[in-house]
Amino acid sequence: MKTIQNSVKYKSIELFLLFFLLPVLLASAVHRYAKLTIVAIAVIYVATFLIQAKQWKAPKIDTLIKNQFWKRITVFSISILVLGIAILQIYDPSQLFKVPQNKPLLWVTILFVYSFLSVLPQELIYRKFFYMRYEDLFSNKKLFFCMNVLCFSLCHLFLKNFWVILITLLGGILFAYTYEKTRSVQLVSIEHSIYGNLVFTVGLGTMLAFPG
Numbered sequence: 001m002k003t004i005q006n007s008v009k010y011k012s013i014e015l016f017l018l019f020f021l022l023p024v025l026l027a028s029a030v031h032r033y034a035k036l037t038i039v040a041i042a043v044i045y046v047a048t049f050l051i052q053a054k055q056w057k058a059p060k061i062d063t064l065i066k067n068q069f070w071k072r073i074t075v076f077s078i079s080i081l082v083l084g085i086a087i088l089q090i091y092d093p094s095q096l097f098k099v100p101q102n103k104p105l106l107w108v109t110i111l112f113v114y115s116f117l118s119v120l121p122q123e124l125i126y127r128k129f130f131y132m133r134y135e136d137l138f139s140n141k142k143l144f145f146c147m148n149v150l151c152f153s154l155c156h157l158f159l160k161n162f163w164v165i166l167i168t169l170l171g172g173i174l175f176a177y178t179y180e181k182t183r184s185v186q187l188v189s190i191e192h193s194i195y196g197n198l199v200f201t202v203g204l205g206t207m208l209a210f211p212g
Contacts, residue, residue, distance in 0.1 A: 019151040026158040084202035095203035115193040
């Protein structure tokens with residue numbers, strides 16, 4: 001029997017509140033304590049669903065798909081590294097590898113905090129939860145894919161940074177693609193962490209709201 005929480009109407013409203021209205025509120029002039037309260041409620045709500053779903057068994061991934069995954073990560077990682085170095089050489093060479101050279105402890109701390117306290121929660125919410133809850137709302141899978149990418153980018157709206165929005169749109173495409181191919185939170189989190197940490201390590205962190 002379909003419960004109210006699993007009805008199309010309920011899930012549609014839930015999608016709007018969590019992934020459209022909430023990011024807009026966080027980017028608005030609402031008091032920060034109110035924002036923290038709202039975020040805490042949203043996180044608890046999502047976490048409750050994830051825990052109750054009990055869908056934590058790692059999926060079996062075809063060897064060919066795994067090999068393609070690692071090849072793709074290698075290509076994009078090298079591209080990010082080369083492009084990042086080129087951009088900084090042109091616009092601000094002083095930022096090139098600035099943090100790992102001058103603040104190695106901060107660098108290592110950010111790599112750890114970003115990977116486990118930022119990337120992993122994002123992928124649990126925007127891939128695991130999002131796909132589990134809303135995939136069946138869309139008969140058009142391409143539209144659903146675009147919806148996931150858009151919502152992922154919107155969650156960074158509070159940073160009020162054009163480059164963050166643009167890069168998270170591009171990143172969202174890669175991460176959604178990986179998740180659809182593998183259904184693995186672990187693999188998509190690894191990919192997300194590698195790209196984000198490379199951007200920070202090269203020296204593009206300040207324009208993307210990393211501490212520097």
